Amino acid sequence: MPFYKEIIINDTTSIYLWKIEEDFNTFFRQVQLKDTSLTRLECMKSESHQNGFLAVRMLLQYLQYSDFDLYYDDFGKPHLKDGKHISISHSQDFSAILISNTPMGIDLEILKDKIVTIAPRFMDASHLENLEQDNKIKKATVIWGIKESIFKIKNERGISFPKHIFEKPFHLNDKRGFAQLRFNNLIEEYCFQFEFVDNYALVCAFQNK
Template structure:
């Protein structure tokens, strides 16, 4: 079972990382999906996308098993954000082949993202960086990747509502593994602490309330 990381953040929150080494059938058996999720899985036709979808849920299954919480019924809200049926935990999922990741929290919304530095970030950086961030990142792919993953994780935490990565989410570039960031809406800023990790060639960012 390629669960490569399962770590407590604090007494209320944990995260996990799964590396895909199984077939889709084996992952499906491990996750033990309910009938509704099986229908969604069958609608994914690309083999790699199917494995990615399953891997984030395998990470979530590992987290729930560690909490002795057998229920695994995910529902999506009107913005497409997944949540557990009776909301025992707040959750967030992410994947980037060959990894899937998940984070849970007992009381507060959380976000997670996993990304690999890529030249495509150079082409789209103007869409997600404000002027200060763009000056800091320049054309450094690692910095661009951290900015992107940080903003994506906060976007997921917030709930995928009307939110601009460029205008509403600000990230202070880290000098260590902890990132300070904020969501600015209606002239009010909410601060968050983001934890960043490097795993293989990927960056992982966890978002939670500061």
């Protein structure tokens, strides 16, 4: 049972990670799924995606929840029936959930060279200047995670990563920073923090009130 680790963000917020070492059949025997989740699982063409989906349910069970406690709104955002806020992410070898008393978003991304090539499509590429290649990969991946995490919190159609979400300058050794969402004539302030787990960037964000 490879529950990997808990990362405590504050008194009411924690991230839980599952390292995926099981195969599909092992997972499937251990989780209980409602009918809508079974249908969703059957529609997934990739076993990696299926395992990520099931590992999230294993994390829920580890925390004394189940698939029956989880539901999605019309925009695809997950919620827990007890009123706690939940955010979900998975990438290849890991699944992650964040549970909090306040709205937060999480993103988990594997580090890949390609992120530097596509960086100008979603961020200000000048933020990668004067960095060695490894750090360019890490920083671009974190910035993608910042934008993805904020998008998961706001969850509104029409939000563009390059046009509406802006991270303020930060260094990789800061492990945290600030960002803005400028959308629909509003400017909202967010905090984020990040760390690296194996070959992955793990980012979470929450809105400043």
